[in-house]
Amino acid sequence: MRRMSSSIVQGHFIRPTDHETPKTIGFIQCVGSRSEKRGNRYCSNICCMNTIKDSVLLKDHYPDIDIKVFYMDIRAFGKAFEDLFRRSKEAGVKYIRGLPGEVVEDPKTKNLIISVENTTTGEVEQHELDMLVLSVGVLPRQDGATIQKLLTLSRTADGFFMESHPKLKPVDAPTKGVFFAGCAEFPKDVKDSVTQAGAASARAEIILNADRIKVEAITSMVDKDMCTACEICYRACPYKCIEVDREKKMPAEIIEAACAGCGTCGAECPFGAVTMRHFTDDQIISQIEAILEEDPEEKTVVFACNWCSYQGADFAGISRLQYPPNQRIIRTMCSGRVDEEFVLYAFKLGAPIVLVSGCHFADCHYIDANRWTQKRVEKLWDKLEKMGIRPERLQLEWISAAEGQKFAKVMRELEEMRKKVTKEEIEFTKKALKDLKFKKEKRLAKLTADRAKAEKAAV
Numbered sequence: 130m131r132r133m134s135s136s137i138v139q140g141h142f143i144r145p146t147d148h149e150t151p152k153t154i155g156f157i158q159c160v161g162s163r164s165e166k167r168g169n170r171y172c173s174n175i176c177c178m179n180t181i182k183d184s185v186l187l188k189d190h191y192p193d194i195d196i197k198v199f200y201m202d203i204r205a206f207g208k209a210f211e212d213l214f215r216r217s218k219e220a221g222v223k224y225i226r227g228l229p230g231e232v233v234e235d236p237k238t239k240n241l242i243i244s245v246e247n248t249t250t251g252e253v254e255q256h257e258l259d260m261l262v263l264s265v266g267v268l269p270r271q272d273g274a275t276i277q278k279l280l281t282l283s284r285t286a287d288g289f290f291m292e293s294h295p296k297l298k299p300v301d302a303p304t305k306g307v308f309f310a311g312c313a314e315f316p317k318d319v320k321d322s323v324t325q326a327g328a329a330s331a332r333a334e335i336i337l338n339a340d341r342i343k344v345e346a347i348t349s350m351v352d353k354d355m356c357t358a359c360e361i362c363y364r365a366c367p368y369k370c371i372e373v374d375r376e377k378k379m380p381a382e383i384i385e386a387a388c389a390g391c392g393t394c395g396a397e398c399p400f401g402a403v404t405m406r407h408f409t410d411d412q413i414i415s416q417i418e419a420i421l422e423e424d425p426e427e428k429t430v431v432f433a434c435n436w437c438s439y440q441g442a443d444f445a446g447i448s449r450l451q452y453p454p455n456q457r458i459i460r461t462m463c464s465g466r467v468d469e470e471f472v473l474y475a476f477k478l479g480a481p482i483v484l485v486s487g488c489h490f491a492d493c494h495y496i497d498a499n500r501w502t503q504k505r506v507e508k509l510w511d512k513l514e515k516m517g518i519r520p521e522r523l524q525l526e527w528i529s530a531a532e533g534q535k536f537a538k539v540m541r542e543l544e545e546m547r548k549k550v551t552k553e554e555i556e557f558t559k560k561a562l563k564d565l566k567f568k569k570e571k572r573l574a575k576l577t578a579d580r581a582k583a584e585k586a587a588v
């Protein structure tokens with residue numbers, strides 16, 4: 130932010146270079162903010178009101194000072210903000226709609242001359258100023274990546290920390306026991322920061338005062354006999370709440386108090402060693418079987434994550450949006466839970482099209498579990514292609530809870546795709562996948578064979 134405080138000396142507002150009180154001051158708004166090409170895309174939230182407040186203070190102390198504010202639009206949305214804006218204009222501050230394109234210094238007077246297109250009049254104007262103040266955008270802290278790694282947090286593309294849910298958990302981090310206040314999460318003024326700090330401390334109090342902490346009902350557990358300590362689940366877990374040691378062959382153990390229940394470990398474990406409570410492989414496989422029991426060629430299997438895509442479907446429903454009735458939804462908590470075996474099994478049973486859908490990247494309820502979904506689906510596309518199965522039959526879509534329209538549109542598009550899948554393609558796919566064995570079956574078979582071998586050797 131600009132440092133106007135350096136221009137206040139012994140209670141007087143001065144120009145630092147010559148210690149004179151400037152007669153004309155220009156403020157340029159949105160410097161480095163709200164720009165696709167230069168600086169940040171976001172609005173820094175506080176600079177409009179800072180400029181307005183500064184202009185009122187300056188006019189109170191120096192009524193003859195000439196103040197011009199160059200802006201795109203003024204964001205004065207808080208309580209009494211509009212009144213302060215009105216006061217500033219009534220005090221004589223001139224608001225000129227347009228951002229200056231050029232600033233040069235007059236070699237004689239040392240004043241600054243700025244050129245600006247006044248977008249209200251359409252005229253290009255020049256203004257001579259004694260002093261220019263830039264409303265520079267707010268940036269996230271540079272050490273955010275270190276804190277993110279230490280606390281397994283998530284950050285937006287802009288570099289601010291991401292809250293667990295923008296509406297329902299606005300001060301909670303996705304990692305339990307971590308809360309946000311102030312500009313850690315996004316640029317905020319003092320009032321919003323104090324409000325958020327109050328909410329964050331209240332949320333923390335709940336944990337500190339609890340005799341017992343409730344853990345999620347939906348968590349993962351590991352069958353230690355099946356586990357090979359490969360560490361893949363540890364790498365995939367967005368919360369790093371799995372203890373495993375490959376060198377010591379120490380099987381994986383889930384720290385249940387920290388497990389959020391995304392199911393990514395279950396989908397990534399190559400040996401079927403992870404069981405996801407309430408969303409077990411058997412439960413999901415039974416749903417696939419039930420959906421495709423009759424007329425599978427007329428059905429599209431849709432895996433939808435609980436927080437975004439499933440809610441998007443709900444929103445499409447309550448908005449009475451029309452789409453064909455051929456889709457059958459299987460809900461998982463996160464798209465990260467959708468094991469490649471579920472997709473292949475659906476194809477094996479005759480599904481013409483399968484959709485995997487989840488939250489947009491920045492919205493993932495489980496930090497970045499949907500990044501694993503994307504990697505998995507990309508690998509599956511390659512796998513299908515190698516097997517001679519059209520990869521387009523597996524679709525991946527990010528649909529948020531607010532995107533009922535998008536959900537309906539995707540469903541209509543899927544139906545068009547489904548109609549183009551031929552009976553021959555479906556039969557070919559069934560044959561190609563007829564020997565598909567679940568990883569759990571394979572691991573159990575290996576364990577049984579190893580045990581039999583060991584027993585034989587012992588005899």
Ligand code: SF4
Nearest residue numbers: 159162172173176177
């Ligand atoms: S608060 Fe005002 S000056 Fe600051 S980025 Fe937003 S619109 Fe621009």
Ligand code: SF4
Nearest residue numbers: 366388389391392394
């Ligand atoms: S369910 Fe998700 S949060 Fe829990 S251990 Fe597995 S990957 Fe980690």
Ligand code: SF4
Nearest residue numbers: 356357359360362398
């Ligand atoms: S991915 Fe599976 S086999 Fe590998 S360590 Fe984790 S639970 Fe064990």
